[in-house]
Each structure stands twice: as C-alpha cells, then as structure tokens.
Amino acid sequence: MCGIVGLFIKNPALEAELGLHLSNMLVEMTERGPDSAGIAVYDGGATEGEVRITVLSTDPDYSWEQFKKEVREVFGESSKIEMNSSHAVLTLQAEARTVQGWLHHNHPELYMTSSGTNITIFKEMGLPVDVISRFGIEGMRGSHALGHTRMATESAVTTSASHPFSTGVDLCLVHNGSMSNHNRLRRRLQYHGVEFQTENDTEVAAGYLTWRLQEGDTLDEALERGFDELDGFYTFAVGTHDGFAVVKDPIGAKPAILAESDDWVAMASEFRAIATLPGVESAKIWEPEPARVYSWFRN
Amino acid sequence: MSEIDLDKSEIRDLNATLHSVDGKKGEKSFKVVNPNGKHNIAVGVDGQLDITIEGHAGHYVGGMNKHANITVTGNAGAGLAENIMSGVVRVKGNSSQYTGATGRGGLIVVEGDAAARCGISMKGVDIVVGGNVGHMCAFLGQSGNIVVCGDAGDAFGDSIFELNLFVQGEVKSLGTDCEEKEMDAEKLAILTGLLERSEIKADPNKFKVYGPGRNLYNFKIDNAVL
Numbered sequence: 001m002c003g004i005v006g007l008f009i010k011n012p013a014l015e016a017e018l019g020l021h022l023s024n025m026l027v028e029m030t031e032r033g034p035d036s037a038g039i040a041v042y043d044g045g046a047t048e049g050e051v052r053i054t055v056l057s058t059d060p061d062y063s064w065e066q067f068k069k070e071v072r073e074v075f076g077e078s079s080k081i082e083m084n085s086s087h088a089v090l091t092l093q094a095e096a097r098t099v100q101g102w103l104h105h106n107h108p109e110l111y112m113t114s115s116g117t118n119i120t121i122f123k124e125m126g127l128p129v130d131v132i133s134r135f136g137i138e139g140m141r142g143s144h145a146l147g148h149t150r151m152a153t154e155s156a157v158t159t160s161a162s163h164p165f166s167t168g169v170d171l172c173l174v175h176n177g178s179m180s181n182h183n184r185l186r187r188r189l190q191y192h193g194v195e196f197q198t199e200n201d202t203e204v205a206a207g208y209l210t211w212r213l214q215e216g217d218t219l220d221e222a223l224e225r226g227f228d229e230l231d232g233f234y235t236f237a238v239g240t241h242d243g244f245a246v247v248k249d250p251i252g253a254k255p256a257i258l259a260e261s262d263d264w265v266a267m268a269s270e271f272r273a274i275a276t277l278p279g280v281e282s283a284k285i286w287e288p289e290p291a292r293v294y295s296w297f298r299n
Numbered sequence: 300m301s302e303i304d305l306d307k308s309e310i311r312d313l314n315a316t317l318h319s320v321d322g323k324k325g326e327k328s329f330k331v332v333n334p335n336g337k338h339n340i341a342v343g344v345d346g347q348l349d350i351t352i353e354g355h356a357g358h359y360v361g362g363m364n365k366h367a368n369i370t371v372t373g374n375a376g377a378g379l380a381e382n383i384m385s386g387v388v389r390v391k392g393n394s395s396q397y398t399g400a401t402g403r404g405g406l407i408v409v410e411g412d413a414a415a416r417c418g419i420s421m422k423g424v425d426i427v428v429g430g431n432v433g434h435m436c437a438f439l440g441q442s443g444n445i446v447v448c449g450d451a452g453d454a455f456g457d458s459i460f461e462l463n464l465f466v467q468g469e470v471k472s473l474g475t476d477c478e479e480k481e482m483d484a485e486k487l488a489i490l491t492g493l494l495e496r497s498e499i500k501a502d503p504n505k506f507k508v509y510g511p512g513r514n515l516y517n518f519k520i521d522n523a524v525l
Contacts, residue, residue: 168344206479252415252434255377271355271376285355285374287395287414290434 001150002176003029003269004256006139006237007277008144008244008296011263016269019140024276025268028126030271032176036112036162037131040172040239043142051096054120055103055110056087058159064185067107071148073231074102085134086159087113096169111197113289116170118241123162138184143298146237147173154182154201165203167194168210170241176269177254179232205230209238220254223247223293226227235262235288237267245295252290259283262266264297301326301510303351305340306333313341322366336376341369344386358395361388364405365455368394380407383424385500389497396433399426408497418445421462427497437462438474446493448501456509467501474511480510 005025009015019041028039046052057064068081071090080091092099097116103112114121128149132138148163154208155161166172179185179201186196186204195206208230212222219240228249233255238245246267248256257271261283266274274280288294303313312330322327323346331352338357343426344367352360355373365384369393374392383402395410400416402424409417409426412516415433418426421440428445434452435444441460450468457474462478463486490504 228465253396257395261381268359270336271374272338272357275335275355285392 002033003032003273004163004174004176004235004237004267005029005147005269005273006145006174006239006246006267006277009106009142009156010261010264010265010296014125014141014263015249016141018142018145019136020138021127021264022145022147023138025266025273026132026279028273028276029147029149029269030128033149034097034127035152035157036123036125036150036159036288037128037135038121038148038162038164038174039135039151040114040119040121040146040164040167040174040277041137041140042118042144042164042170042239042241043120043140045120046091048162049294050091050117051094051099052202053062053092053103053115053191054087054113055090055094055107055108056123056124056159058086059109060086062109062112063134067110070106074179082138084122086124087135089120101103104265112261113243114166114172116166116241118258119239120171121166121172122158123164125162130164144239146172154178155199160198161200162224164239165200165206166209167196168213171206171208171210171213171241172238173202173206175205176256177233177249179230179234180276181231182198185229201232201263205236213240217281219243219245219293223295226293235269240276242298243295244264244297245293246288247293248288248290249255250291254290257285258288258294300328300329300330302332303378305335305337310337310339313340315342317344317346317348317350317367320348322345334371334373338376341367353517355392364388374411379409380405380424383407390411393430399424402426404509405510406496410499412449418443418496420464421445425493427493427499429499431468434471434473437464444493445490446490446497446499446506448499456511458515459511462510463483463489465493465506466509467506470507470509475508476512476515478512481509482506482508 035053075092082089164172165175182201182204262280304446328349334354336357340360342362345365345505348367352371358376359378361369361380367386369388371390375390375394377395378407380396380450383405383406387406389408394409398413399407407426410429412430417432418437426445429451440462444463446465451470455457456477
C-alpha cells in the first residue's frame with residue numbers, strides 16, 4: 001500500500017497555492033504509507049539555456065560548501081545553488097547530460113532526484129507532515145505537482161528508494177502497487193541506454209516511459225504500450241514538462257479517484273485527499289477505468 | 300433525528316453510538332454530515348436504524364450491515380456494504396471496487412455506476428446498479444441476484460455458482476461458464492421485485508438474464524494440463 005496524489009492547475013490564479021493544496025492532500029494519505037514521502041513540483045524555474053538539477057545527500061555532515069565551490073569552478077560563477085534541507089537545487093548554464101555525467105563521475109555519493117527545466121523533486125524518510133515541513137512544500141508555487149507516501153514492499157526503506165522517480169528530463173512518476181517484471185525490464189532498458197540509480201521497481205517504470213518518449217511516443221502512447229509491457233499492479237500518476245497523466249493497470253486492483261473542476265484536475269488514492277481541495281463540491285468526481293490513459297496538458 | 304458531524308466526531312465514536320441502539324426504543328434515525336471520504340462509516344450496525352450519510356463516503360461504508368437502512372447521498376469508496384447480512388444500503392452516486400463483496404443477504408442499491416468486481420463472492424445479497432458495472436462483476440458468486448441497468452464490463456459472471464444476473468445494456472464479455480438463460484416467469488418476477496424495491500425505474504422486459512452453465516461443479520480430466 002502507498003498513497004499517491006497529483007494536482008494539475010488549470011486556473012493560473014491558483015498556481016501560488018499549489019504547494020499548500022498538494023501538502024494537504026498528501027498529509028491526508030499518511031495512513032497509506034508512513035515510511036517516506038516525496039514531492040515533485042513543476043514551477044517553470046529554469047529559463048532558456050539553463051538546466052535545473054536536484055541532488056540529495058544522505059550524509060547530514062556533507063560538505064556542501066566544497067561541492068558548491070566545485071560546481072562554480074566547472075559551470076561558472078553564475079551557477080545558482082539553492083540549499084533546501086538535505087537537497088541542493090542547481091540551476092546551471094549547461095546541458096542536462098553534461099551535468100549528469102559530471103555528477104556521476106565526480107560526486108557518486110550524491111543522488112540525483114530530478115533533472116530538467118521545470119521539475120524539482122524532494123524526498124525523505126519520515127511522515128508526510130514532517131517531510132513537507134522540512135522542505136517548505138506548502139509555500140511552493142507551480143503548474144502541477146505529484147506526491148507520494150510510501151509503504152515499502154519491493155525494496156528497502158531509504159531516501160533514494162522513495163518516490164517520485166525521475167529518469168528523464170522533466171519526467172517523473174509516482175506509483176501505488178508493485179511491478180513483477182522489473183528486473184528483466186531494467187536489463188532491457190539498460191541495453192537501450194536508460195540509467196538507473198536504485199534497485200527499485202518503480203524506477204524501472206519511470207525508465208520505461210523515458211525510453212518510450214525518447215523513441216518518439218507521446219505520453220499517451222507510451223502509457224498505452226505499458227499496459228502490455230509493464231507487468232504488475234499499479235496506479236501511476238505521471239508528470240511531464242507540460243502534462244499530467246493517470247493510469248491503472250488492466251486488473252485495476254489499486255485504488256484511484258480523479259476529480260476535475262474549472263480550476264484544477266486532481267488525483268488521489270482515496271477521495272478523502274481530494275476532499276481537502278477548494279471547490280470540490282462542484283467538481284466532477286470519478287474512478288478511472290482500468291487500462292485507460294487519462295491525461296491533461298498545459299496550453 | 301440525531302446528527303453526527305464527522306468534522307467533530309471520530310469514526311469510532313460514531314460507530315459506538317450506532318452500535319449502542321437497536322432501533323426498537325430510543326433514537327432510530329441518524330444523519331452523518333461531513334463524511335469527506337472517511338472510511339468505515341456505519342460499519343457493523345445491528346439495529347433497525349435509518350442512517351443518512353450526507354456527502355461522499357470512503358471505504359467499507361455499511362460493511363457487515365444487519366437490519367439498518369443506510370443511504371449515502373454522494374459516492375462510496377471500495378468495499379461498500381462488504382459482507383452485508385440484511386437491511387438496505389443505498390448509494391445515490393457511484394461506488395468503487397468490490398461493492399457488496401461476500402454479502403450474505405439484504406439489498407444494495409447503487410444509483411450510479413459500480414466499479415470492478417461488484418458482488419465478488421456474494422452469498423445471497425441482492426445488488427441493483429442503476430448504471431454500469433466494471434469488469435469481473437459477480438466473480439465466484441454463490442447465490443443472490445444482480446441487476447445492471449446499464450452495461451457490464453469484461454468477464455461478467457465468471458465462475459459463478461447459482462446467481463441470476465440481469466442486464467439491460469451490453470455485456471462486454473462473459474466470464475468462464477457464464478451464459479445467457481431464458482427469462483422465465485420466476486426470473487422476471489425476481490427482477491420486477493428488485494426494481495420495485497430499489498425504486499429504480501426500468502422496464503423489466505428490456506433485460507436479459509445470465510446464469511451459470513454449471514460446468515464447473517465437477518472436475519474434468521480434459522481440463523487438466525498433464
């Protein structure tokens with residue numbers, strides 16, 4: 001069991017409240033997974049020519065000052081490095097791949113939670129309420145966000161095995177369920193050049209989507225193909241640079257509720273998370289059908 | 300009527316209150332407000348009570364119900380009226396997965412749609428759905444009746460024992476050993492009675508009825524993989 005939530009803002013006036021509403025939704029899902037929590041926020045932070053990468057260290061005494069110095073030496077003095085608890089958000093004038101390669105070779109002790117122009121991911125062990133407070137999620141603004149609260153079944157309770165998982169630029173995925181064919185699929189995806197940082201099953205699903213999108217599939221096509229190739233129980237909520245999607249596997253054992261109002265689209269493992277949103281009384285509320293892709297995109 | 304506000308009261312306190320009365324003397328009628336998707340509302344009630352839940356309820360609402368008449372004015376989550384024994388549980392909106400699972404008696408009415416596995420392993424309950432049902436409806440059901448006024452999803456009536464499954468709309472696919480039956484007078488009377496009791500308007504003559512082929516009662520050596 002895990003709890004997943006997603007919020008996609010349609011009315012730009014509500015963007016300032018994204019973090020607040022997502023936080024309320026995630027806290028409501030605490031009983032579905034008290035092991036760890038994570039949040040992906042899309043806020044359009046980086047500008048043209050910039051990349052934004054988020055890294056985390058599990059060492060509380062990590063020497064961030066030394067790291068910052070190195071980043072500025074390599075990527076220039078204009079590099080922005082914002083610390084947020086155990087995470088550092090880097091906004092650099094560089095290609096995502098260059099920064100990833102540099103981190104991989106020079107700082108293998110750091111775990112990269114996200115890369116892209118729009119996405120930032122924060123994750124930690126502990127209760128959602130504590131993780132939210134630690135990173136100041138309630139004050140964050142943006143266009144869409146995903147959250148996950150984890151009850152581990154397939155791999156260890158660690159910060160790096162917490163969701164959301166991001167394996168591609170601005171792509172992330174949260175998962176309630178468990179994958180059955182992740183070991184074999186991981187090897188296949190590695191052959192196609194997808195890189196993984198953990199042994200976690202959900203990271204493989206994220207990697208699969210990354211690969212399909214690289215191959216030219218649209219998000220909907222990639223998820224449709226996933227019904228045949230991703231074996232297991234899942235409800236996924238997926239974020240991309242400008243999109244938000246929800247799917248349930250064909251057997252559809254894992255719960256999910258969708259709701260849409262004039263101002264937002266929301267998904268959650270259970271309705272009680274959606275009940276926290278403003279205007280829910282007049283929203284359309286429904287249960288997604290198994291093996292059907294639901295997606296929304298920013299204009 | 301007694302009103303219980305779930306913004307102010309805990310579910311356990313609500314259920315303890317409902318368990319403390321039998322409906323014969325004392326308070327008989329209860330209104331529950333601000334359910335907001337909370338789980339286990341009005342579970343294990345064993346009295347002739349009228350309970351109205353105003354809004355959307357979470358998982359297992361009305362579970363194990365005996366005697367009570369429970370109405371949810373919004374939607375209900377997974378496991379609505381699971382293992383119901385008697386009484387009536389009505390949802391004016393939609394219900395999630397495994398509505399009425401293992402139900403042994405009583406009546407469940409979902410005025411909207413019921414999701415996957417509605418009536419799974421049912422053992423005597425009657426279920427009337429005003430809209431559609433999802434896949435694997437009635438899977439492994441042993442006795443009772445299901446009425447679907449809309450369409451039924453894949454593997455409808457898979458591996459059932461002795462059920463009557465009435466459908467007005469389309470059936471996407473029938474499950475193993477489920478087949479169409481003749482709508483005889485006895486079955487038509489059951490259907491007509493259920494539509495009346497559930498207060499759902501539909502013409503019984505427009506329904507088809509499905510039931511077990513009874514080919515699964517005995518082991519067949521031809522089905523074994525040797």
